[in-house]
Amino acid sequence: AQKVTQAQTEISVVEKEDVTLDCVYETRDTTYYLFWYKQPPSGELVFLIRRNSFDEQNEISGRYSWNFQKSTSSFNFTITASQVVDSAVYFCALSERQAGTALIFGKGTTLSVSS
Amino acid sequence: GAGVSQSPRYKVAKRGQDVALRCDPISGHVSLFWYQQALGQGPEFLTYFQNEAQLDKSGLPSDRFFAERPEGSVSTLKIQRTQQEDSAVYLCASSLSRDNQPQHFGDGTRLSIL
Numbered sequence: 001a002q003k004v005t006q007a008q009t010e011i012s013v014v015e016k017e018d019v020t021l022d023c024v025y026e027t028r029d030t031t032y033y034l035f036w037y038k039q040p041p042s043g044e045l046v047f048l049i050r051r052n053s054f055d056e057q058n059e060i061s062g063r064y065s066w067n068f069q070k071s072t073s074s075f076n077f078t079i080t081a082s083q084v085v086d087s088a089v090y091f092c093a094l095s096e097r098q099a100g101t102a103l104i105f106g107k108g109t110t111l112s113v114s115s
Numbered sequence: 116g117a118g119v120s121q122s123p124r125y126k127v128a129k130r131g132q133d134v135a136l137r138c139d140p141i142s143g144h145v146s147l148f149w150y151q152q153a154l155g156q157g158p159e160f161l162t163y164f165q166n167e168a169q170l171d172k173s174g175l176p177s178d179r180f181f182a183e184r185p186e187g188s189v190s191t192l193k194i195q196r197t198q199q200e201d202s203a204v205y206l207c208a209s210s211l212s213r214d215n216q217p218q219h220f221g222d223g224t225r226l227s228i229l
Contacts, residue, residue, distance in 0.1 A: 101163065
């Protein structure tokens, strides 16, 4: 069965600190997709990144970077030099090809960045 | 508008009442999804449409939940004889196709059952 685990429930950092959000997934499918979404207090889920299971290259987008490691079934997200505006709940999600396109979400990590 | 639009933003109903939640997806998006998000939890899948066809309703928790998308655009999620455990945020998402393209979410409808 498919599952996404975000073991960190809450993280608090001070501005300019780097922070890594962990995501571990379980799937029996060989083709799958991993996502990160941000949910600010307003409630809307904002898409951040999508990776497929055949592309293990790490990705960097501005202050954001993602480390995908199939060997450990992890897809971790790092924010460099965090800012107050990064405060939100971050969700990791999995989509299995055979199961259709429903997203399976983790429980989320609440990130609080103080000034 | 440019994004997924959901209405109402908030809905309060008494237990036993029927409610209807509306979703207007991004223009041109053939795939539409409904999710339920309980407080402090991640969203959980309810149902999926490709155009007007409901291809997956495996996540609907009971036969009190019903969704439709008659013309392949706007969708309505209906909950009959609401119960307190139905209180949650209901999120709608749309995407370009079913090939695991990113889903774009609306702001959600926060449903409170008294």
